[in-house]
Amino acid sequence: MTNVAIIGAGSFGMALSHLLGGKGVPVALWCRRPEVAEAIRRTGSNPGYLPDVRLPARVRSTGDLEDALRDAAVVVWVTPTAALRATLASAGRWVAPTALLVAACKGIEQETFLSPARIIAEVSGAPPERLAALSGPSFAREVVAGVPTAVTIASASEETAVQLQSLFSTPSFRAYTSTDLVGVEVGGALKNVIAIAAGICDGLRFGHNARAALITRGLAEITRMAVRLGGRPLTLAGLSGLGDLVLTCCGDLSRNRTVGMKLGQGQDLAPILAEMKMVAEGVHTARSAHAMSLKLGVEMPITTKVYEVLYEGLPPRRAVEELMTRELKAESR
Numbered sequence: 563m564t565n566v567a568i569i570g571a572g573s574f575g576m577a578l579s580h581l582l583g584g585k586g587v588p589v590a591l592w593c594r595r596p597e598v599a600e601a602i603r604r605t606g607s608n609p610g611y612l613p614d615v616r617l618p619a620r621v622r623s624t625g626d627l628e629d630a631l632r633d634a635a636v637v638v639w640v641t642p643t644a645a646l647r648a649t650l651a652s653a654g655r656w657v658a659p660t661a662l663l664v665a666a667c668k669g670i671e672q673e674t675f676l677s678p679a680r681i682i683a684e685v686s687g688a689p690p691e692r693l694a695a696l697s698g699p700s701f702a703r704e705v706v707a708g709v710p711t712a713v714t715i716a717s718a719s720e721e722t723a724v725q726l727q728s729l730f731s732t733p734s735f736r737a738y739t740s741t742d743l744v745g746v747e748v749g750g751a752l753k754n755v756i757a758i759a760a761g762i763c764d765g766l767r768f769g770h771n772a773r774a775a776l777i778t779r780g781l782a783e784i785t786r787m788a789v790r791l792g793g794r795p796l797t798l799a800g801l802s803g804l805g806d807l808v809l810t811c812c813g814d815l816s817r818n819r820t821v822g823m824k825l826g827q828g829q830d831l832a833p834i835l836a837e838m839k840m841v842a843e844g845v846h847t848a849r850s851a852h853a854m855s856l857k858l859g860v861e862m863p864i865t866t867k868v869y870e871v872l873y874e875g876l877p878p879r880r881a882v883e884e885l886m887t888r889e890l891k892a893e894s895r
Contacts, residue, residue, distance in 0.1 A: 745793030765826020
């Protein structure tokens with residue numbers, strides 16, 4: 563049976579370990595902090611993330627990258643995007659030259675504007691047929707609860723995508739395949755920025771009309787960027803685009819929406835982030851997405867306003883007013 567290494571023991575790393583271990587797949591779960599690995603070995607649970615979830619016996623935890631990667635035919639990277647490059651650099655020598663490398667984190671790296679799969683490719687030197695991304699509407703809490711969930715697994719190699727589809731799919735977790743790795747990763751990254759905007763509108767009590775408008779126009783600018791980078795528009799109408807966007811903009815478990823709601827209620831960003839255990843990737847992605855939109859000449863008005871709220875002190879209510887009073891234009895533009 564395929565040996566899988568999951569690199570990162572946050573909520574989604576725990577969820578994927580629970581999913582695969584429940585299928586009987588041997589999983590090595592790497593924890594950045596050795597004391598977390600020891601707690602999981604001792605109790606079967608992670609005290610910091612999903613503490614009430616007990617991992618199956620087929621999952622073993624370790625704080626040693628070499629130990630985690632030994633004999634792994636599939637390596638799933640679930641670290642925050644900001645930490646991915648450094649983790650890859652530390653792990654590189656122990657990754658098998660034939661292992662499939664799956665990006666299950668979402669974001670855009672600062673300065674380079676690279677997606678997780680492209681970071682993995684650059685650092686590891688792995689060819690396209692060994693790279694994949696797993697994305698879609700999948701709150702970790704609901705995955706471990708066995709709630710019906712559907713995601714997309716994308717790879718330039720259809721054979722790789724199908725192989726990983728079989729590995730991850732269960733009666734409650736349905737994986738679809740795609741060869742549009744760019745579109746899948748852009749959708750997964752940028753929806754977090756739009757979710758902050760949706761949360762701001764909820765915090766300002768603007769109601770359902772405003773949220774629906776933000777989701778729709780947010781999808782339009784995400785699609786523009788994806789196409790500019792080589793993605794396909796149809797991908798953004800799927801699970802890793804519209805599906806993930808709706809979930810993150812509307813779900814009470816959404817970290818990014820929560821950040822936006824608190825900003826809309828008048829709280830400052832620093833204390834909001836300080837009290838959160840989990841990373842709200844949209845905060846980092848807003849900075850890189852805004853810079854990327856300027857560099858590539860892609861119009862992204864919602865992303866721009868989220869960036870200005872987060873980093874330039876623009877009042878949330880004023881940001882919405884400025885979006886609503888922009889030059890009038892056709893919806894197709």
